[in-house]
Amino acid sequence: MSRPTPKDATLSEVFSPRAIDAAAVGFVLAHLDTAKPVLWIQDRLSRKETGRPHLRGLPRPIEIIHVDANRPVDVLWAMEEGLRCPAFGAVLGEVWGDPAVLDFTATKRLALRSEAHRIPAWLIRRAATAGLSAARNRWRVASLQSLKHPWDSRAPGAPVWEADLFRSRWGKTGRWVAQYDGTRLTFDHGVEADAYDDQRREAEG
Amino acid sequence: MSRLSSRDMDLAAALKQLETGLQTPAPDWAKPKPSGRRILSLHLPRFAMDRWQIMADRRGDSPPADMPCALAVDSARGAMIHATNHAAEAAGVYIGARVVDMRAICPALHLDHADVDSDARALERLMLWSRRWAPWTARDGADGIVMDITGCAHLFGGEDAMLLQIEDRLAGLGLNSASAIAPTHGAAWGLARFGAVRAVCPPDQLETQISALPVRALRITDDTTLLLNRLGLKTIGDLIAVPRVPLARRFARAPLAENPLMRLDQMVGKLAEPLDAPDDPPRFITHARLPEPVQDPTEWIPQLAQDLCADLEAAGFGARRITLTVYRTDGDVSSVTVATSQPSRDAAHLAKLFDGKLDRIDPGYGFDLITLAAPFVEQMGKLQHRLDRRATDGSELAQTIDRLTARFGPRGVLRPASLERHIPERSEQWRPAMAGTPDPAATHPRRPIRLLEHPEEIRVLYAVPEGPPAQFVWRRQVHRVGRFDGPERIAPEWWADKPGTRLRDYYKVEDQHGLRLWIYREGVLGDLRGAEPRWFLHGLFA
Numbered sequence: 001m002s003r004p005t006p007k008d009a010t011l012s013e014v015f016s017p018r019a020i021d022a023a024a025v026g027f028v029l030a031h032l033d034t035a036k037p038v039l040w041i042q043d044r045l046s047r048k049e050t051g052r053p054h055l056r057g058l059p060r061p062i063e064i065i066h067v068d069a070n071r072p073v074d075v076l077w078a079m080e081e082g083l084r085c086p087a088f089g090a091v092l093g094e095v096w097g098d099p100a101v102l103d104f105t106a107t108k109r110l111a112l113r114s115e116a117h118r119i120p121a122w123l124i125r126r127a128a129t130a131g132l133s134a135a136r137n138r139w140r141v142a143s144l145q146s147l148k149h150p151w152d153s154r155a156p157g158a159p160v161w162e163a164d165l166f167r168s169r170w171g172k173t174g175r176w177v178a179q180y181d182g183t184r185l186t187f188d189h190g191v192e193a194d195a196y197d198d199q200r201r202e203a204e205g
Numbered sequence: 206m207s208r209l210s211s212r213d214m215d216l217a218a219a220l221k222q223l224e225t226g227l228q229t230p231a232p233d234w235a236k237p238k239p240s241g242r243r244i245l246s247l248h249l250p251r252f253a254m255d256r257w258q259i260m261a262d263r264r265g266d267s268p269p270a271d272m273p274c275a276l277a278v279d280s281a282r283g284a285m286i287h288a289t290n291h292a293a294e295a296a297g298v299y300i301g302a303r304v305v306d307m308r309a310i311c312p313a314l315h316l317d318h319a320d321v322d323s324d325a326r327a328l329e330r331l332m333l334w335s336r337r338w339a340p341w342t343a344r345d346g347a348d349g350i351v352m353d354i355t356g357c358a359h360l361f362g363g364e365d366a367m368l369l370q371i372e373d374r375l376a377g378l379g380l381n382s383a384s385a386i387a388p389t390h391g392a393a394w395g396l397a398r399f400g401a402v403r404a405v406c407p408p409d410q411l412e413t414q415i416s417a418l419p420v421r422a423l424r425i426t427d428d429t430t431l432l433l434n435r436l437g438l439k440t441i442g443d444l445i446a447v448p449r450v451p452l453a454r455r456f457a458r459a460p461l462a463e464n465p466l467m468r469l470d471q472m473v474g475k476l477a478e479p480l481d482a483p484d485d486p487p488r489f490i491t492h493a494r495l496p497e498p499v500q501d502p503t504e505w506i507p508q509l510a511q512d513l514c515a516d517l518e519a520a521g522f523g524a525r526r527i528t529l530t531v532y533r534t535d536g537d538v539s540s541v542t543v544a545t546s547q548p549s550r551d552a553a554h555l556a557k558l559f560d561g562k563l564d565r566i567d568p569g570y571g572f573d574l575i576t577l578a579a580p581f582v583e584q585m586g587k588l589q590h591r592l593d594r595r596a597t598d599g600s601e602l603a604q605t606i607d608r609l610t611a612r613f614g615p616r617g618v619l620r621p622a623s624l625e626r627h628i629p630e631r632s633e634q635w636r637p638a639m640a641g642t643p644d645p646a647a648t649h650p651r652r653p654i655r656l657l658e659h660p661e662e663i664r665v666l667y668a669v670p671e672g673p674p675a676q677f678v679w680r681r682q683v684h685r686v687g688r689f690d691g692p693e694r695i696a697p698e699w700w701a702d703k704p705g706t707r708l709r710d711y712y713k714v715e716d717q718h719g720l721r722l723w724i725y726r727e728g729v730l731g732d733l734r735g736a737e738p739r740w741f742l743h744g745l746f747a
Binding site for chain 1: 613621657746
């Protein structure tokens, strides 16, 4: 199934149910198909708790301009500033928790600016609740048990994510099992997602 | 003449010959050399005392004007007088005397400690503040400022009016001052201290004006002054009348401060004396002189930036650094600097960089002069804009980086660059984004997408002999390792690490929730580099 977004550049929010899970980052990077530099803004807590992006671990070489913002309001300011510049291929912001400044108005500003300048904006939210927001797509992304490694039975293979699109302005919401092989992001059907869920429950149980 | 040394006898004999008419007077060797420069020397004879007085006034406990006051400094001979006021001077207290002696002369003397360091700092700031009149200023000893006012005086209504304005402003600050303008630094120095009030010396009157000055005006040490006086040379005119050869022979080896001949050469412009300003005046600078002191410069920045950019464009330059300086009414300056990652002369962009930075300017009681200078510029060609006014040279990215850097600082906007190193945290370097674009890095499938700022130690609950622990605790949560990949052994860099640094065995592990973590064991058992190896978590995979 293809990506359920008719507009190619808009504001999307990705929630990470487990704060330390890097699946959301991988999911967002899988969506970016740009040769332009990417503006990546982290607030202080995101940086301290989950580290910085590691250049060698990216799925493919991306030019990053990284901003160390201290407060969530600085993240929003820098995102708006970045969305004004057509030289950026995408703008990524990471915000920890539910700051008061990240309200409906702030997200609406980001969404409108992103659509006006045709630069995708992604907001990665950790330790957050999905409150009121104007983000056009809202995802919840978590890691699933990875695929089998082709050559090593005891090693984890290609990553698999559970992608739950719980709000979408244009597309249909749903849950998928997302995979990214370095070039193409594929969404498998929700039925299988449930199967993966069962498998995971078994692994836990 | 009995106290003269044998070296001085030669000179004394020459003087004798001059007196008896054996040698012709009026030699031509001290003819001034014309130069287009105009130097202003400002003498602050009671700077330390004036500052003390200003402070006392602010505290509200200043002594009456007729009360003798002095400042003292400690020295090897005990406390010495450092500065005096008029009343103390009239009572016979002089600078350099011992405090106990002066107490005996003047029992009512009010004494305080001099703060020499803070006086020097205040003079430094005053020197910067005096750039409101001329761009090239420097400190001149502990009690003076020297300015190169070549081509500046007409802006203030001529040299006389300029001197009057300077002394007036300084008097308004509570500082006594004396000033003079001359073609050379030496002449201005002498005239300010020993010449007429607000002396202005045109180039053709240089010789006449300096001839009347005492030899002390040559900026020589007291010992040399004493020596010249003993030889009967009281004024500079007397010195000029002496033939050069015996003088040159006598002072051949003397350093500059003891050499009246070299000092005289400097005074008449034969020996170059560059003005030793702490930094060059910027080539591109614009001013806004305000009729009334204000507290907020925001309103003037766009116009200043436009003027500056027009100057830059005319010369074919772009600014890399811009300094906004405000000249406060209380004799101080305050400035804020912003930088750009690419030469720019876009007035709107440069003005925008000051957003939110003006809070750092301390306006004091207000300021009446604002300058915008470009101290660091680079060559920049003319640019063709597209029809929609967008630049075509990638300057938009540079301008965005400038704005981000202006807000978050150069350490807040970074670009990672890949280095050829094995240790993961050393394999990338975070450089300021202003420093330019790094080469693209090669990616590696076995590296995590996130790297923690510092590896975090994990507590092993259930270790197995080979491979990663089966269970461990990280951030108070239990992770049970299902599948794992590894080890990948990364040895320490022996050329960079301390001896005894342990190797690392990295594993990619997947826990019961599907989290893929990058952990490592530091060292192996029995490597003779410490006790039981410890485990750390270093990164997160997608």
